[in-house]
Amino acid sequence: MGSQGDYIVKSKEKDGECKEVSSEGKVYLKETFYISSKKNHVFIVKLTDVGLCLRKEANSSTKEQIIKINDIVGCRCLRSQKKPRGRAACTCSSSVPRDKSRVSVEDDNFLADESDVSAYLYVYAYVFKKSLRNNCRRERTVLTLRFRSYDKFDDNIREAQKWRTTIKRLMLYTGDVLQLKSAISAEQKKLLVILNPKSGSGKARELYQQQVAPIYGEAEIPIELHVTKRANFARELVRHKHDIFSYRGIVVCGGDGIYYEVINGIMEREDWDDVFQNIPIGIIPCGSGNGLARSIAHVYNEPYEPKPILNAAITTAKGKTAWMDLVRVETKAQIMFSFLSIGWGLISDIDIESERLRYMGHQRFSLWSLRRLIGLRTYHGKISYIPASTELLNATSAELPPPNRIKHSISCNTYLTEEGGSQDADGEVITLETANDGFFDTIDRQRLDSFYSTTSRKTAYYSVAGSEYKSINGSIRGDDEDFPDHDKVQDNTSYATSNPKDVQVFGPSSSLPSLMSPVPGDWVVEEGDYVMVHATYQTHLSSDVFFVPSSKLSDGIIWLVIIKAGVTRPALLNFMMGLSSGTHLPDKEHNYFKVIPVTAFRIEPTGNDGILTVDGERVDYGPIQGEVCSSLAKVMVPEKFVKSL
Numbered sequence: 001m002g003s004q005g006d007y008i009v010k011s012k013e014k015d016g017e018c019k020e021v022s023s024e025g026k027v028y029l030k031e032t033f034y035i036s037s038k039k040n041h042v043f044i045v046k047l048t049d050v051g052l053c054l055r056k057e058a059n060s061s062t063k064e065q066i067i068k069i070n071d072i073v074g075c076r077c078l079r080s081q082k083k084p085r086g087r088a089a090c091t092c093s094s095s096v097p098r099d100k101s102r103v104s105v106e107d108d109n110f111l112a113d114e115s116d117v118s119a120y121l122y123v124y125a126y127v128f129k130k131s132l133r134n135n136c137r138r139e140r141t142v143l144t145l146r147f148r149s150y151d152k153f154d155d156n157i158r159e160a161q162k163w164r165t166t167i168k169r170l171m172l173y174t175g176d177v178l179q180l181k182s183a184i185s186a187e188q189k190k191l192l193v194i195l196n197p198k199s200g201s202g203k204a205r206e207l208y209q210q211q212v213a214p215i216y217g218e219a220e221i222p223i224e225l226h227v228t229k230r231a232n233f234a235r236e237l238v239r240h241k242h243d244i245f246s247y248r249g250i251v252v253c254g255g256d257g258i259y260y261e262v263i264n265g266i267m268e269r270e271d272w273d274d275v276f277q278n279i280p281i282g283i284i285p286c287g288s289g290n291g292l293a294r295s296i297a298h299v300y301n302e303p304y305e306p307k308p309i310l311n312a313a314i315t316t317a318k319g320k321t322a323w324m325d326l327v328r329v330e331t332k333a334q335i336m337f338s339f340l341s342i343g344w345g346l347i348s349d350i351d352i353e354s355e356r357l358r359y360m361g362h363q364r365f366s367l368w369s370l371r372r373l374i375g376l377r378t379y380h381g382k383i384s385y386i387p388a389s390t391e392l393l394n395a396t397s398a399e400l401p402p403p404n405r406i407k408h409s410i411s412c413n414t415y416l417t418e419e420g421g422s423q424d425a426d427g428e429v430i431t432l433e434t435a436n437d438g439f440f441d442t443i444d445r446q447r448l449d450s451f452y453s454t455t456s457r458k459t460a461y462y463s464v465a466g467s468e469y470k471s472i473n474g475s476i477r478g479d480d481e482d483f484p485d486h487d488k489v490q491d492n493t494s495y496a497t498s499n500p501k502d503v504q505v506f507g508p509s510s511s512l513p514s515l516m517s518p519v520p521g522d523w524v525v526e527e528g529d530y531v532m533v534h535a536t537y538q539t540h541l542s543s544d545v546f547f548v549p550s551s552k553l554s555d556g557i558i559w560l561v562i563i564k565a566g567v568t569r570p571a572l573l574n575f576m577m578g579l580s581s582g583t584h585l586p587d588k589e590h591n592y593f594k595v596i597p598v599t600a601f602r603i604e605p606t607g608n609d610g611i612l613t614v615d616g617e618r619v620d621y622g623p624i625q626g627e628v629c630s631s632l633a634k635v636m637v638p639e640k641f642v643k644s645l
Contacts, residue, residue: 025050070639071125074219077160078120080113118148119156124218136303189248193225194234196254204286215313235265249280251316255287260615267507282316282636289542302638315638323554323631335505340615345532348613378565382527384519385601529565546582556630560596567592600627
């Protein structure tokens with residue numbers, strides 16, 4: 001890190017103020033800390049728009065470290081508590097591990113230690129570290145700053161709160177001040193979490209409690225947790241949620257199946273477009289396949305293994321969003337919307353028939369693949385499609401912008417100034433510094449010393465005020481033992497179970513002819529025997545099936561992968577073995593393998609013996625067609641990670 005922080009200059013701002021600027025970025029706050037147990041150890045901590053810059057000066061040597069804003073998930077102000085005495089204090093001490101510092105949140109019911117006027121700021125970050133195999137992974141780091149510059153606790157906590165508020169605003173700021181103000185107002189909203197306890201090998205409850213709830217606690221995100229009780233529970237929940245706009249987002253804990261339910265439940269609302277524009281949907285991969293979560297991580301260079309749930313929890317806590325394509329799917333019996341894939345043949349057979357081995361987790365796919373390879377099947381039918389245009393293919397290096405829509409205004413009576421800022425209704429210029437009542441101001445004055453310490457011990461997780469645990473149409477007794485950190489709220493709301501085929505579906509209208517009408521003359525049509533036809537719009541079908549490496553979240557393309565009958569078993573075995581690395585398709589043109597970028601397609605199987613799937617869910621066997629709806633929904637995504645860092 002060398003002398004990165006040595007170069008500090010004064011730059012004159014528009015209003016005549018001088019603001020401190022360093023090579024790490026604009027400096028908002030700066031403080032000097034000491035360690036009481038070590039002489040000649042000084043820590044200069046600067047908060048910039050890049051992150052927390054730590055400079056250690058000890059015995060004429062210096063060492064620097066930067067904790068980036070993008071890696072910080074939250075921060076909390078705490079105060080020392082009195083050491084519990086006797087049996088009466090047991091209820092207080094039980095929630096604090098013995099190896100933890102004796103600090104508590106301000107509004108906890110702990111007795112404050114009046115003799116210690118210090119205020120503590122805990123900053124929780126998950127920074128990238130290189131493992132022995134040169135792979136990047138996130139590791140938890142907790143930075144503790146002790147403020148004791150003043151003789152009164154109220155003064156010290158005011159300083160700690162200023163740092164905390166500034167950090168949290170910088171975490172939300174993306175360059176647009178109006179979006180910052182909107183994000184600040186969204187901070188108080190709950191996150192709607194829908195958990196499927198049957199996902200994968202049936203350990204979603206434990207995984208949520210151990211790896212997801214702690215992140216939300218550190219980020220101080222209030223949540224409303226619903227545990228599914230049956231098939232289509234999540235679908236009915238979001239369809240009937242009258243207060244859905246009171247949430248900052250929806251997070252599903254499970255596999256791709258429950259995400260499919262949420263997407264289609266929203267499409268059964270008249271206000272579906274407003275929901276998709278304003279409510280992002282995130283996913284915590286607790287299922288067997290986890291194709292969407294793996295695809296998001298791949299597109300944004302976010303390390304997936306060895307802690308996919310931890311990384312996804314951080315992604316949903318940070319709240320960054322991106323547009324994602326959906327595909328409108330039509331069968332004889334129903335209309336639905338897909339985010340992952342549509343399959344006919346080999347992969348769909350493996351997906352559905354291996355359900356009996358669900359207890360094995362994702363390993364069930366590998367085992368059943370061998371069985372289907374030995375007993376290879378072929379299917380006869382007709383395939384029709386519209387090839388993607390050259391212009392669309394050339395644009396796939398970057399995701400397409402969202403479609404033109406009439407959007408709700410973020411704020412009223414505001415407009416951009418020529419200088420690039422914004423003005424409110426009174427004509428006052430809004431900048432990053434003024435967007436939060438002065439919390440971003442840099443105050444230069446003489447400071448006393450404070451204490452600095454750092455730790456990365458496991459923390460005790462506290463529930464966030466306002467969080468709820470809900471179990472709709474079922475008693476929470478006996479179901480909530482895995483969720484001790486959430487308030488238990490009985491919800492007697494009853495939703496009648498309904499068949500999705502009998503529910504009205506909204507969404508964008510189709511531009512294709514009806515399923516039973518002939519395809520137009522400009523479509524490409526072919527007929528024959530096939531081992532597999534699979535249409536996908538994500539990079540991964542599951543966590544270990546790297547199906548279409550060039551796919552993007554919103555490129556406006558459906559990738560049609562076709563394997564014709566007559567392919568040899570050795571060639572098919574190479575195809576199956578190459579799925580994990582994305583090397584399954586031949587480099588040169590092959591008689592039996594074909595990959596076609598399309599914008600719409602139709603599959604018309606012959607006979608009634610076969611399996612069709614949409615996002616891994618089985619649908620009625622028969623004619624099916626799909627068309628891409630570009631950038632229709634918002635999905636929660638991580639910050640773009642640059643591997644060279």
